Amino acid sequence: MKYNIVATSVDDELWQVDILVSDHGQDLLSGRTHVCCPTAEEANEYAERTFLPDLRRNFPKKIAALTLAWEEAALHVETTT
Amino acid sequence: MADITQYCPRSGRLIKEEGTTVNEGNMLEAIYNAVVVNKNAGVVLNGSFARIRNAPVVGVKTVTSTAAELFAGASRLANRYLMAVYNDSTLIVYWGPSGVTTSTGYPLLPQDSIVFEFDPNTATAIYFIASANASVRVEEQA
Numbered sequence: 001m002k003y004n005i006v007a008t009s010v011d012d013e014l015w016q017v018d019i020l021v022s023d024h025g026q027d028l029l030s031g032r033t034h035v036c037c038p039t040a041e042e043a044n045e046y047a048e049r050t051f052l053p054d055l056r057r058n059f060p061k062k063i064a065a066l067t068l069a070w071e072e073a074a075l076h077v078e079t080t081t
Numbered sequence: 082m083a084d085i086t087q088y089c090p091r092s093g094r095l096i097k098e099e100g101t102t103v104n105e106g107n108m109l110e111a112i113y114n115a116v117v118v119n120k121n122a123g124v125v126l127n128g129s130f131a132r133i134r135n136a137p138v139v140g141v142k143t144v145t146s147t148a149a150e151l152f153a154g155a156s157r158l159a160n161r162y163l164m165a166v167y168n169d170s171t172l173i174v175y176w177g178p179s180g181v182t183t184s185t186g187y188p189l190l191p192q193d194s195i196v197f198e199f200d201p202n203t204a205t206a207i208y209f210i211a212s213a214n215a216s217v218r219v220e221e222q223a
Contacts, residue, residue, distance in 0.1 A: 030155065033156065046149060058140040
């Protein structure tokens with residue numbers, strides 16, 4: 001299962017964040033939110049750390065199997081230490 | 082053709098432009114024109130809501146120290162007329178327009194709720210922020 005995040009500046013320190021979760025080329029869930037922060041990196045981080053986990057919690061039938069990059073990294077650290 | 086809605090003296094009797102009193106024939110003609118010819122006799126209540134027409138959308142969301150738009154699903158429900166938010170956390174969360182901060186936002190106390198009513202034809206984003214992660218429950222209706 002993959003996900004894509006696109007942050008687009010729509011105003012001063014306001015980002016439109018579009019996400020798309022797909023699996024084997026099939027789109028499973030798309031979403032859009034707006035975040036107030038200075039940079040696209042922060043908007044992306046919000047999407048990955050907050051928006052996507054919330055969507056996974058609210059749409060378990062669609063994207064329960066979604067694993068986020070930071071979760072994989074944390075899992076890797078746990079297994080290697 | 083006289084516009085019988087233009088002249089309405091204190092007596093309540095409708096007077097035509099030339100000063101004569103509107104008779105029953107004029108009234109029937111006006112009603113016919115409104116209903117049949119112009120089809121503008123109906124009252125359109127844009128933005129009104131009286132009952133649920135679609136299934137509500139619900140969700141549990143996290144309010145963080147970054148101000149972000151709040152809604153129940155994966156994106157703002159199109160044509161929503163109502164959004165209810167229940168603060169399920171132990172923190173005060175704050176709401177307002179984009180750029181809202183914990184210093185400027187309107188507070189929603191823990192275990193308290195708020196109902197936002199919207200014009201369904203005007204998309205309006207509501208932003209929430211908190212001092213740390215706070216869980217809220219959100220419901221939208223369109």
